[in-house]
Amino acid sequence: xxxxxxxxxxxxxxxxxxxxxxxxGSKGGTVDIEIASKVFHTAFQPLPVLRDVxxxxxPGEFVxxxxxxxxxxxxxxxxxxxxxxxxxxxxxxxxxxxxxxxLDRGVVFQEHRLLPWLTVRDNVAFGKTGKNKRxxxxxxxxxxxxxxVSHYLALVGLSEFADAYPHQLSGGMSQRVAxxxxxxxxxxxxxxxxxxxxxxxxxxxxxxxxxxHIWQAERTTVLLVTHDIExxxxxxxxxxxxxxxxxxxxxxxxxxxxxxxxxxxxxxxxVRKGVLEEFFTPPTPLTTAQGRSE
Amino acid sequence: MSTAGQNRPVAWSTGDGIxxxxxxxxxxxxxxxxxxxxxxxPASLVLVWEILARAGDLPANWLPAPTVVxxxxxxxxxxxxxxxxxxxxxxxxxxxFVLGAGLGTFLGGLTGYIxxxxxxxxxxxxSLRSVPSIAWVPLFLLWLGIQETSKVxxxxxxxxxxxYLNLSVAMRHVDTKxxxxxxxxxxxxVEMVRLILLPAVLPEYIVGxxxxxxxxxxxxxxxxxxxxxxxxxxxxxxxEMTGRAAIIxxxxxxxxxxxxxxxxxMSVLGAKLLGHRAR
Numbered sequence: 001x002x003x004x005x006x007x008x009x010x011x012x013x014x015x016x017x018x019x020x021x022x023x024x025g026s027k028g029g030t031v032d033i034e035i036a037s038k039v040f041h042t043a044f045q046p047l048p049v050l051r052d053v054x055x056x057x058x059p060g061e062f063v064x065x066x067x068x069x070x071x072x073x074x075x076x077x078x079x080x081x082x083x084x085x086x087x088x089x090x091x092x093x094x095x096x097x098x099x100x101x102x103l104d105r106g107v108v109f110q111e112h113r114l115l116p117w118l119t120v121r122d123n124v125a126f127g128k129t130g131k132n133k134r135x136x137x138x139x140x141x142x143x144x145x146x147x148x149v150s151h152y153l154a155l156v157g158l159s160e161f162a163d164a165y166p167h168q169l170s171g172g173m174s175q176r177v178a179x180x181x182x183x184x185x186x187x188x189x190x191x192x193x194x195x196x197x198x199x200x201x202x203x204x205x206x207x208x209x210x211x212x213h214i215w216q217a218e219r220t221t222v223l224l225v226t227h228d229i230e231x232x233x234x235x236x237x238x239x240x241x242x243x244x245x246x247x248x249x250x251x252x253x254x255x256x257x258x259x260x261x262x263x264x265x266x267x268x269x270x271v272r273k274g275v276l277e278e279f280f281t282p283p284t285p286l287t288t289a290q291g292r293s294e
Numbered sequence: 295m296s297t298a299g300q301n302r303p304v305a306w307s308t309g310d311g312i313x314x315x316x317x318x319x320x321x322x323x324x325x326x327x328x329x330x331x332x333x334x335x336p337a338s339l340v341l342v343w344e345i346l347a348r349a350g351d352l353p354a355n356w357l358p359a360p361t362v363v364x365x366x367x368x369x370x371x372x373x374x375x376x377x378x379x380x381x382x383x384x385x386x387x388x389x390x391f392v393l394g395a396g397l398g399t400f401l402g403g404l405t406g407y408i409x410x411x412x413x414x415x416x417x418x419x420x421s422l423r424s425v426p427s428i429a430w431v432p433l434f435l436l437w438l439g440i441q442e443t444s445k446v447x448x449x450x451x452x453x454x455x456x457x458y459l460n461l462s463v464a465m466r467h468v469d470t471k472x473x474x475x476x477x478x479x480x481x482x483x484v485e486m487v488r489l490i491l492l493p494a495v496l497p498e499y500i501v502g503x504x505x506x507x508x509x510x511x512x513x514x515x516x517x518x519x520x521x522x523x524x525x526x527x528x529x530x531x532x533x534e535m536t537g538r539a540a541i542i543x544x545x546x547x548x549x550x551x552x553x554x555x556x557x558x559x560m561s562v563l564g565a566k567l568l569g570h571r572a573r
Contacts, residue, residue, distance in 0.1 A: 083477065101478045113471050117493040117569070129479050129489070185479075 028094035028104075029059040029188040029221035031080060037246070038075060038087035048246035049075050050087070055240065055249065057189075062215055062222045064232035065240045066275070072247025073225045077193050080223060081107045093189060103128075106182030106220075108192040112174035114166040120177050121162040124149045127184030152180040155214055172203040176210070183218060190215075192224040196231070208234055212259070229279075233272045234261055241278055251278055358540040363547065366540040375529075380548065383514055383525040386442070387556075390449025391510040395503060397450065398457030402502075405458075406465020407491065416462070423455050427513055431520050445517035452513035453506035460502025464495035500564035507560055511553040526552075 038050040049072040057063050067073045078084040079091055082101040091098045093105065101107075106127070114123045125146065153159050156176035166174055175195055182190060195211075196204040208231060215222050226232055232239045236255050243250040253275055257267055340360050346352050347359035354362070370376035401419070405412035430448055438444035468491055476490045518527020526545045533541030 081478070083474065101480055103479075107478055109471070111471060113475050115472060115475070115490070115493070117496070126475075126479070126489075129481070129485075 029057075029061075030094050031055075031057040031189055031221065031223065032090075032092045032095075033057075033076070033080065035076070035079065035087055035089035035091065037089070038072070038079065038084070050079075051246040051248050053089075053247070053249055055252075057221055057223060059188075059221055060219050062212075062235055062237045063224070063240060064236035064238075065223065065225045065242060066227065066229060066232045067242030067247065068227065068244055068279075070247075071242040071244040073242050074193050076242075076247070077191050077223065077225045080189070081105055081191050083107075103185035104187050105189045105191055106185055106187035108175070108178050108182050108190070108195045110194045110197050112166070112171075112178040114174060114177055114181070116166050119163050119165055120158060120169070121149055121153065123166065123177055124152055124180045124184050127181035148186075149184060152183050155183070155217060156180045156210070170203075171199050172207055175199065175207065179211070179214065183214070183220075187220060189221040189223060190218075192222070194226055195224070197226070197228070204231070211235065229272055229275050230263065233257075233268060233275060234263060239275060241275065253278070354539075355537055356539055358543070363540050363543045366538075367544045367548070370529075370541075370544070376548075379524055379526050379529050380552075383518065383527065384552065386445050386517070386525065387449060387507075387510045387514050387552075389442075390446045390513070391453045391507055393446060394450030394453030394510065395457045395506050398454045398502070398506065399461060399499075402458040402461030403465060403487075406462040406495075407487070412462070412466070419455075419458065423459075427452060428516055428520075431516065435521065440521050445514070445522065448517045449510045449513045452509035456505030456509060457499075457502040460498045460505070461495060464498035465491060468494045496567060497564075500560070500567065504557055504560050504564070507556055508553065511549065511556070515549065 033053055033055040035050050035053040037048060037052075040047045040049055053076060065073045065076060075084060079087060080098065082098050082105065085099060098105075114120075115126065118126065128146075128148070150159065150162075153162055156179055158173060158176055158180070161169065161173065166177070169177065179190075179192075179195070192211075196207050199207060211222075211224075212235060224232075224235060233255060239253040239255060240249055241251045241253065242248065253271070255271055257265075257271060261268055343352070343357070344359050344361060347354070347357065347362070352359075358366075367376065370379075401415060405416050405419075427448070430451060431444075434444040434447050438447055472490055472494060473486070476486045481489060514525070515527050515530075518525040519531060522528040522531075526548055530542050530545040533539065533545065
């Protein structure tokens with residue numbers, strides 16, 4: 001059941017290629033997820049990880065996927081990234097079926113995964129070395145002096161560290177470089193897999209604010225996986241709550257809080273409480289149905 | 295930091311502090327006296343040796359005085375023999391090393407990158423490794439003759455294994471999380487090797503090259519002792535035949551200098567290639 005390629009998307013893409021910077025005006029970035037099932041084949045028995053996950057993420061939307069460990073949220077993100085292709089169902093971006101990784105989806109992992117032998121600038125430039133969705137090599141590969149690389153380094157506040165090596169950076173700085181690398185391919189969707197989980201609490205809070213700033217500046221669609229409910233309430237337009245074994249969408253919460261959000265605010269606390277309670281009540285058919293209807 | 299295999303065991307290490315990694319000076323001012331301490335014993339031994347030799351307590355045909363050895367080297371240099379022998383030995387080492395390290399690089403890379411190749415080739419290569427080096431000599435002489443080919447082949451065998459082992463193991467242990475970055479950016483096989491695998495294994499590879507070079511110098515001695523008409527090893531045999539210990543000692547000394555010098559060059563080259571990265 002492949003979705004037909006939508007014509008407006010092609011127009012939008014053509015626009016973004018004309019302009020020097022992609023971060024202007026409307027872009028694509030609609031992610032349609034229809035996963036019937038995803039099973040890991042272990043040595044002993046098949047392990048179902050995802051079942052009946054059906055979601056649409058809209059252009060420019062910030063969506064957080066929240067769930068306990070083993071609920072398949074990372075697998076879901078890896079499917080959207082194109083790193084997992086063995087599943088039943090279809091996942092598409094702007095109507096084009098996702099069959100593998102591409103520059104139109106930038107990925108940030110929990111670990112920064114920077115190449116230790118490259119400088120910060122070269123690591124960011126590496127983010128442009130990939131192939132775009134038409135399978136073509138980006139023409140301007142490996143040109144560290146390019147203005148885009150400088151742009152993204154400035155965006156994450158690391159212009160002064162362009163010539164540093166990853167081992168010279170703190171955890172938060174490394175993760176910012178990883179974000180800049182993911183953005184350097186000018187993705188329509190930014191995928192983040194627990195990007196701040198390994199950082200200390202203070203750094204994490206600052207990074208969340210910076211991520212919002214980046215999202216507002218770049219207007220990309222963002223899909224972020226986390227197990228931190230407060231993080232999700234602070235960041236997301238919508239929160240996808242997942243339940244485990246096999247992972248499925250339990251409920252979708254529209255956060256609906258104005259930005260900038262205040263973690264100490266009463267409404268903030270209410271939303272967080274609501275999400276938390278949802279986690280500790282057994283799922284009923286009703287909430288599951290709500291989650292599916294989207 | 296998840297650098298590829300930082301604490302990985304390496305099969306060969308010539309780590310004698312030349313790269314400055316084995317021991318850190320505590321205080322800079324102690325550094326100089328550390329060096330002096332290191333020279334104290336060899337210097338006194340040479341001095342005692344010189345005195346005893348001059349006093350006639352050491353028979354000159356057994357152990358000539360250090361000054362005699364130095365003069366011998368000088369005389370060989372003047373006559374031009376030294377450069378001829380040194381040149382031929384260096385060229386043998388160079389040829390054997392290039393051949394052995396090249397083959398080690400190719401097979402190490404192949405077995406490290408393709409699991410099927412490792413399963414196919416590694417057991418055979420590992421068992422060949424346990425053959426003592428000198429055991430190859432008669433076979434190589436039989437197959438390749440007494441000329442240069444058999445010597446170069448023997449040296450190549452020596453240089454091959456450290457390079458092969460280090461590269462193969464390092465390739466296998468490259469951080470899969472970094473390889474996934476390569477997948478994410480859809481690098482083809484050549485790009486994957488060039489942009490991720492090679493830089494990731496470079497430190498271990500350089501250790502392998504240094505080990506290979508060390509063994510190449512060991513094997514050139516064996517090759518030249520067992521049948522050569524020139525080279526430093528031949529010079530040693532010549533010294534033995536004509537009863538001139540000074541020539542033997544001079545050759546030993548020259549081998550040591552050459553080995554040390556080439557290892558130093560290789561480590562400088564390695565440091566250049568590794569640049570400023572953390573290691």
